[in-house]
Amino acid sequence: MPTTHKSSNPVPNKERIKMPRQHMPEQLPQIRNKQFTEVNLGYSAELARQEALRCLECAKPTCTKDCPVGVKVKDFVQLIVDGDFLAAAAKIREDNVLPAITGRVCPQEDHCEGACLLCKRGESLGIGYLERFVADYEQQHFDPSTIVKAPPTGKKVAIVGSGPSGLTAAGDLIQKGHQVHVFEALHEIGGVLVYGIPEFRLPKKIIREQVDIMRAMGVVFETDVVVGRTVTVDELMNEEGYDAVFIGTGAGLPQFMGIPGEHLNGVYSANEFLTRINLMHAYEFPKYDEPMVDFRGKNVAVIGGGNTALDAIRSSLRLGAGNAFILYRRSEAEMPARLEEVKHAKEEGVQFQTLAAPLEFLDDGKGWLTGARCQKMELGEPDSSGRRRPIPIEGSEYVVPLSVAIMAIGTTANPIIRTTTPGLATTKKGYIQADDTTQKTSRKGVFAGGDIVTGGATVILAMGAGRRAASAMHDYLTTGNW
Amino acid sequence: MSHPHVTINPAFYGDSVFKIIHAEFIAPGIKRFVIEAPRIARKQRPGQFVIVRVNETGERIPLTIERSDPDKGTVNIVVQSIGKTTHLLNSLQTGDAILDIVGPLGKPSEIENFGTVVVMGGGVGTAMAYPSAAALKRAGNRVITILGGRNKDLVILENEMREVSDTVFITTDDGSYGDKGLVTDKLRQLIDNGTRIDEVLAVGPIPMMRAVADMTRKERIHTVVSLNPIMIDGTGMCGGCRVQVEGKSEFACVDGPEFDAHRVDFAILVQRNAMYRDAEKRSLENFQRDCQLEKQKASAPAEAETTCAVEGK
Ligand SMILES: Cc1cc2nc3c(=O)[nH]c(=O)nc-3n(C[C@H](O)[C@H](O)[C@H](O)COP(=O)(O)OP(=O)(O)OC[C@H]3O[C@@H](n4cnc5c(N)ncnc54)[C@H](O)[C@@H]3O)c2cc1C
Ligand SMILES: Cc1cc2nc3c(=O)[nH]c(=O)nc-3n(C[C@H](O)[C@H](O)[C@H](O)COP(=O)(O)OP(=O)(O)OC[C@H]3O[C@@H](n4cnc5c(N)ncnc54)[C@H](O)[C@@H]3O)c2cc1C
Ligand code: SF4
Ligand code: SF4
Ligand code: FES
Numbered sequence: 001m002p003t004t005h006k007s008s009n010p011v012p013n014k015e016r017i018k019m020p021r022q023h024m025p026e027q028l029p030q031i032r033n034k035q036f037t038e039v040n041l042g043y044s045a046e047l048a049r050q051e052a053l054r055c056l057e058c059a060k061p062t063c064t065k066d067c068p069v070g071v072k073v074k075d076f077v078q079l080i081v082d083g084d085f086l087a088a089a090a091k092i093r094e095d096n097v098l099p100a101i102t103g104r105v106c107p108q109e110d111h112c113e114g115a116c117l118l119c120k121r122g123e124s125l126g127i128g129y130l131e132r133f134v135a136d137y138e139q140q141h142f143d144p145s146t147i148v149k150a151p152p153t154g155k156k157v158a159i160v161g162s163g164p165s166g167l168t169a170a171g172d173l174i175q176k177g178h179q180v181h182v183f184e185a186l187h188e189i190g191g192v193l194v195y196g197i198p199e200f201r202l203p204k205k206i207i208r209e210q211v212d213i214m215r216a217m218g219v220v221f222e223t224d225v226v227v228g229r230t231v232t233v234d235e236l237m238n239e240e241g242y243d244a245v246f247i248g249t250g251a252g253l254p255q256f257m258g259i260p261g262e263h264l265n266g267v268y269s270a271n272e273f274l275t276r277i278n279l280m281h282a283y284e285f286p287k288y289d290e291p292m293v294d295f296r297g298k299n300v301a302v303i304g305g306g307n308t309a310l311d312a313i314r315s316s317l318r319l320g321a322g323n324a325f326i327l328y329r330r331s332e333a334e335m336p337a338r339l340e341e342v343k344h345a346k347e348e349g350v351q352f353q354t355l356a357a358p359l360e361f362l363d364d365g366k367g368w369l370t371g372a373r374c375q376k377m378e379l380g381e382p383d384s385s386g387r388r389r390p391i392p393i394e395g396s397e398y399v400v401p402l403s404v405a406i407m408a409i410g411t412t413a414n415p416i417i418r419t420t421t422p423g424l425a426t427t428k429k430g431y432i433q434a435d436d437t438t439q440k441t442s443r444k445g446v447f448a449g450g451d452i453v454t455g456g457a458t459v460i461l462a463m464g465a466g467r468r469a470a471s472a473m474h475d476y477l478t479t480g481n482w
Numbered sequence: 483m484s485h486p487h488v489t490i491n492p493a494f495y496g497d498s499v500f501k502i503i504h505a506e507f508i509a510p511g512i513k514r515f516v517i518e519a520p521r522i523a524r525k526q527r528p529g530q531f532v533i534v535r536v537n538e539t540g541e542r543i544p545l546t547i548e549r550s551d552p553d554k555g556t557v558n559i560v561v562q563s564i565g566k567t568t569h570l571l572n573s574l575q576t577g578d579a580i581l582d583i584v585g586p587l588g589k590p591s592e593i594e595n596f597g598t599v600v601v602m603g604g605g606v607g608t609a610m611a612y613p614s615a616a617a618l619k620r621a622g623n624r625v626i627t628i629l630g631g632r633n634k635d636l637v638i639l640e641n642e643m644r645e646v647s648d649t650v651f652i653t654t655d656d657g658s659y660g661d662k663g664l665v666t667d668k669l670r671q672l673i674d675n676g677t678r679i680d681e682v683l684a685v686g687p688i689p690m691m692r693a694v695a696d697m698t699r700k701e702r703i704h705t706v707v708s709l710n711p712i713m714i715d716g717t718g719m720c721g722g723c724r725v726q727v728e729g730k731s732e733f734a735c736v737d738g739p740e741f742d743a744h745r746v747d748f749a750i751l752v753q754r755n756a757m758y759r760d761a762e763k764r765s766l767e768n769f770q771r772d773c774q775l776e777k778q779k780a781s782a783p784a785e786a787e788t789t790c791a792v793e794g795k
Contacts, residue, residue, distance in 0.1 A: 185717050187535055187542075187582040224584040226717055230521045252719040256731060263726050263750050265757045272720035280541060280714065286768055289541040289566055291761030367753030414718050416736075 066115035089138035103132025150177035163191020165248035165450030168466030261361025266369030270408035296320035304408030438472035520555030528613035529591030560609035566765035597680035604686020634659035695743035
């Protein structure tokens with residue numbers, strides 16, 4: 001990726017390697033674990049520039065190669081060095097329309113930062129932190145009058161679901177001059193970003209700001225519409241005149257383990273627990289009407305080891321849990337959660353019980369949870385996911401006293417669209433089949449992407465799919481060729 | 483008309499609000515609303531429900547669609563004041579708006595020509611059973627309806643039910659109307675009389691549905707009940723509405739709300755519905771206290787009534 005930009009970085013490369021990674025300012029663990037305000041406070045302009053100076057400006061930037069949407073990291077980091085933060089933001093936006101979000105939640109260690117050349121010499125460049133910095137800076141200096149509307153093409157597209165895949169597709173398509181209408185089943189826009197990921201990691205204000213920009217660009221949002229129930233995909237195309245549809249409905253169906261006692265009061269799916277907290281503001285009861293059982297001083301366990309599990313257990317601490325456990329059946333090395341979240345959770349007081357899984361939930365005879373009978377595990381050979389398989393250890397059973405247990409063991413596809421859209425090909429597991437490069441489904445004019453195609457993945461992968469779909473949809477809308 | 487409990491800031495949410503075209507009490511504490519919701523009106527089938535969120539700080543509660551008018555683009559709901567949210571909802575009036583209504587949700591009732599169907603409605607359950615009763619009648623069934631309530635005032639939708647039933651029986655706990663007793667007493671009589679019954683649909687309080695299930699199980703009469711677990715999204719996303727059906731978890735919002743009564747574990751449903759009792763109590767008390775304060779503040783008594791009236795005349 002050649003760049004015409006001449007770097008103004010005065011630091012010689014030899015020196016850059018020696019510079020320490022700039023620490024992200026954050027709330028103290030003992031304070032933040034009692035409130036829902038954001039943990040990471042963000043770089044100042046000074047810190048950002050300091051960190052940006054570390055970039056080696058590689059000839060072949062591996063960071064960009066390993067970013068699922070190919071953000072031109074080197075270029076935007078150079079613009080930070082120059083002090084031109086708005087240009088840096090514009091540079092990121094060429095490939096990523098939601099940088100304030102990805103900067104906060106991407107598993108950077110698996111993508112850009114994991115591939116950064118500085119890793120070999122010590123710590124990678126803080127790419128996520130820098131991305132977040134320029135996005136927040138841009139937001140503070142955003143001028144809606146600068147929005148240029150593309151000349152209308154006269155084509156209408158419907159976006160089903162307002163998660164990162166749908167928002168990305170909507171943002172790209174409106175800029176190409178199409179009329180864009182987003183349908184969302186819930187009452188707020190943002191998908192998992194609003195109902196799943198808590199305020200302390202991704203403030204809702206940020207999503208609302210992004211949505212407001214899209215509104216200013218002309219995207220229409222209609223909440224409270226469950227496509228398949230309120231209106232079907234076919235009705236959108238045949239009766240409401242949409243020329244193309246993008247389905248980005250996520251993988252929102254919670255899985256349970258199917259063990260005894262899952263119906264007990266005090267046993268939640270992570271989706272329910274997090275929805276009560278985030279979408280419904282149960283932590284602000286009684287100002288908000290949504291209730292929550294009393295967590296104060298109680299033992300709470302979350303079963304699982306992904307981002308969802310960590311979000312749930314850290315939320316439990318913030319509701320006052322006395323002991324907060326993660327029960328994970330593999331070891332910490334296999335945990336799919338972002339590294340930063342594991343670190344933050346430990347600092348906040350979460351106790352990790354790895355290599356353990358519940359066999360049964362126990363009750364008090366009146367329908368309330370009192371504990372879990374668990375079993376210890378050891379690791380065997382790697383399974384199809386490449387992670388070492390947990391094997392139960394005979395005779396290792398033990399009981400953990402618990403008042404609340406939250407299941408964060410994954411989600412699957414919701415069948416509503418599948419069962420109401422004839423001719424839409426799906427996989428055995430119920431995910432929608434879509435082409436890898438165009439996101440085309442088996443139905444003419446219908447595209448799909450994000451978790452509903454891949455199964456639960458990440459924000460940036462969902463955005464990548466939304467972007468590919470928008471580009472293929474534009475081709476289809478302008479040429480008519482399928 | 484603006485309403486002190488309802489602040490709507492559509493900028494944060496979608497671009498639609500749902501207007502109340504008409505609202506009136508049909509019994510003490512039970513109000514019928516006609517609401518503008520054209521998309522839902524077009525799609526509604528008997529047995530389906532909506533999820534309603536009154537205002538920005540509100541919770542989401544499920545309510546059955548009593549009927550819909552696709553031409554006018556309206557749906558009706560019938561709401562009984564139970565706790566905070568239903569009291570708040572029932573304080574709204576013609577001209578007010580509701581922030582969110584989503585639907586139609588749930589599986590429609592299975593409507594076939596079964597032969598003779600007994601439809602049983604307890605209290606506000608009658609409003610929930612009504613659309614199915616009408617559809618069963620249209621499908622050619624002989625419909626015997628048994629309506630029950632604690633007293634005369636709480637027997638609702640009698641005229642509507644008469645229009646779609648071959649026979650209507652009424653029972654009240656205190657004998658102030660119809661026969662003194664429970665709807666199950668009437669069902670017992672019908673069975674003992676040798677009335678041929680091919681199917682029972684029972685909608686009402688959980689103890690009533692459980693009693694019906696116990697009675698018809700012995701008689702081997704297929705029985706359907708409409709369950710009312712606590713819901714949030716209503717689309718299968720949260721799993722909060724799970725009920726035990728023959729030892730297996732099912733999600734009432736997508737697999738129901740109607741289930742084969744003989745397979746349902748009612749004890750677990752009762753338990754799960756009691757999960758937030760303390761918080762619910764606190765919410766209602768706060769709401770009623772605020773209403774009291776508002777009433778005291780309001781100089782014109784008429785205005786006080788518009789904000790907090792929850793009892794119908
Ligand atoms: C708690 C939690 C934490 C996570 N943390 C991270 C993280 O730190 N980093 C990361 O990269 N990823 C994380 N993820 C994963 C990431 O959020 C998802 O991969 C991503 O949101 C998927 O985007 P999507 O657009 O496919 O769908 P979603 O975000 O799931 O959005 C789908 C939307 O479609 C709506 N919808 C569904 N059905 C219908 C319908 N029939 N009609 C209309 N609308 C419908 C839903 O209500 C929802 O709003 C996390 C996930 C969870 C649950
Ligand atoms: C499919 C379905 C259809 C229904 N149809 C009707 C109807 O047509 N008319 C009507 O008056 N009522 C109906 N209900 C019941 C109605 O939803 C509850 O009365 C209402 O939610 C109570 O809320 P509240 O805040 O006033 O009371 P609360 O004080 O919060 O609760 C009182 C009781 O209501 C139940 N409840 C509380 N919150 C919820 C919730 N979010 N979802 C479901 N139940 C809850 C619990 O059992 C609780 O103990 C229906 C319920 C279901 C599941
Ligand atoms: S989008 Fe995510 S992976 Fe790509 S550069 Fe930004 S933080 Fe890294
Ligand atoms: S790999 Fe690291 S050092 Fe090299 S250009 Fe990318 S961010 Fe800079
Ligand atoms: S209400 Fe959430 S799954 Fe049924």
